[in-house]
Amino acid sequence: MLLHAIELHRIAIPLVRPFETSFGRETERELLLIRVRTDIGDGWGECVAMAAPLYSSEYVDAAAHVIERHLGPALLAAGPFTAVTVSSLLSHVVGHRMAKAALEAALLDAELRQWGVSFGEYFGAVRDRVECGVSVGISPDIPTLLDEVSGYVAEGYRRIKLKVKPGWDREPVAAVRDLIGAELGLQVDANTAYSRDDLDTLKALDEFGLLLIEQPFVEEDIASHVWLASKIQTPVCLDESITSTDVAIDAIERGATSIVNIKAGRVGGYLEAVRVHDACRERGIPVWCGGMLETGVGRAANVALAALPGFTLPGDTSGSSRYYAEDLTEPFELVDGHLVVPTGAGTGVTVREELVADWACASVVTIR
Numbered sequence: 001m002l003l004h005a006i007e008l009h010r011i012a013i014p015l016v017r018p019f020e021t022s023f024g025r026e027t028e029r030e031l032l033l034i035r036v037r038t039d040i041g042d043g044w045g046e047c048v049a050m051a052a053p054l055y056s057s058e059y060v061d062a063a064a065h066v067i068e069r070h071l072g073p074a075l076l077a078a079g080p081f082t083a084v085t086v087s088s089l090l091s092h093v094v095g096h097r098m099a100k101a102a103l104e105a106a107l108l109d110a111e112l113r114q115w116g117v118s119f120g121e122y123f124g125a126v127r128d129r130v131e132c133g134v135s136v137g138i139s140p141d142i143p144t145l146l147d148e149v150s151g152y153v154a155e156g157y158r159r160i161k162l163k164v165k166p167g168w169d170r171e172p173v174a175a176v177r178d179l180i181g182a183e184l185g186l187q188v189d190a191n192t193a194y195s196r197d198d199l200d201t202l203k204a205l206d207e208f209g210l211l212l213i214e215q216p217f218v219e220e221d222i223a224s225h226v227w228l229a230s231k232i233q234t235p236v237c238l239d240e241s242i243t244s245t246d247v248a249i250d251a252i253e254r255g256a257t258s259i260v261n262i263k264a265g266r267v268g269g270y271l272e273a274v275r276v277h278d279a280c281r282e283r284g285i286p287v288w289c290g291g292m293l294e295t296g297v298g299r300a301a302n303v304a305l306a307a308l309p310g311f312t313l314p315g316d317t318s319g320s321s322r323y324y325a326e327d328l329t330e331p332f333e334l335v336d337g338h339l340v341v342p343t344g345a346g347t348g349v350t351v352r353e354e355l356v357a358d359w360a361c362a363s364v365v366t367i368r
């Protein structure tokens with residue numbers, strides 16, 4: 001395809017309720033949407049970087065800047081190319097995986113729409129719907145937490161994930177396990193908030209039959225995750241640490257993780273995410289699809305990814321209404337605890353351009 005232009009659309013969408021993690025509290029999702037204009041048609045991609053560099057070093061301003069000044073010009077100068085060559089065309093730029101992922105997704109969307117192939121078909125989906133979990137933020141108090149969790153259970157979510165941090169861990173986990181019973185899946189996500197000094201606290205979570213404990217220590221500290229995995233019963237799952245297929249293989253072979261959270265933006269794109277899936281599957285490591293509060297654009301691609309065979313655990317692929325009163329695309333709605341994998345060409349969803357304009361929080365930047 002020949003790339004004619006890249007449009008950077010920055011939007012801000014209010015969250016239906018505040019979302020608090022161990023690294024911050026969000027009341028709105030500010031994000032960067034990419035539209036590519038090519039000789040074979042348009043495509044949309046969603047950059048998952050947050051407004052501030054608190055989850056990773058990437059953030060919206062930086063993603064927009066690196067696309068405008070480095071990644072975009074490299075693609076515009078590349079002459080005819082295909083979506084599978086995007087990562088190599090951008091490999092001279094170090095890092096900025098979420099920005100690269102958004103560009104690759106937009107170009108893959110354009111290409112697959114022209115071919116009449118869905119993301120799911122292209123990735124190798126084996127399911128037509130995926131089992132959904134839900135992520136629950138840190139609450140102001142236990143009653144508020146239980147009220148929120150009760151709502152999700154009533155909606156049919158197949159797994160509850162609780163955000164935890166030192167001082168908010170054992171008590172909320174015990175209360176939620178008591179509320180939902182022993183059968184429903186329950187897991188926790190620390191977003192790197194603990195250290196080896198917290199071993200007793202982390203070990204105490206073994207009594208609650210958790211599916212996994214996600215990213216207890218800082219992303220670079222693979223050794224401490226190996227150490228913890230030998231000390232507790234609950235399986236250790238990595239998120240922030242897993243930035244590529246090679247890193248995933250290293251972490252698995254060192255015994256740092258027995259379950260992997262796959263996020264396309266974190267690893268540099270959906271094509272790399274499929275490679276991470278394949279590497280985990282070859283090693284008998286179950287994976288699940290993480291989330292970054294995506295709109296329907298990113299959510300559609302995540303649901304397609306989650307339909308691959310190795311995604312055997314419910315992911316953070318919740319319905320649109322978990323975060324947004326109105327979605328940028330047709331809403332994703334939970335049916336019997338599942339989301340249907342889009343079958344339309346490309347992502348299979350249609351961006352409501354009037355909402356992109358209504359929710360704009362900066363002027364559109366077009367790179368040619």
Ligand SMILES: O=C(O)CCC(=O)N[C@@H](C(=O)O)c1ccccc1
Pocket residue numbers: 021050055134135136189191239290291292293294316317318
């Ligand atoms: O359901 C979702 O999309 C969000 C799932 C979730 O908890 N994401 C967390 C995470 O650490 O995985 C996150 C939220 C916001 C920003 C970064 C990460």
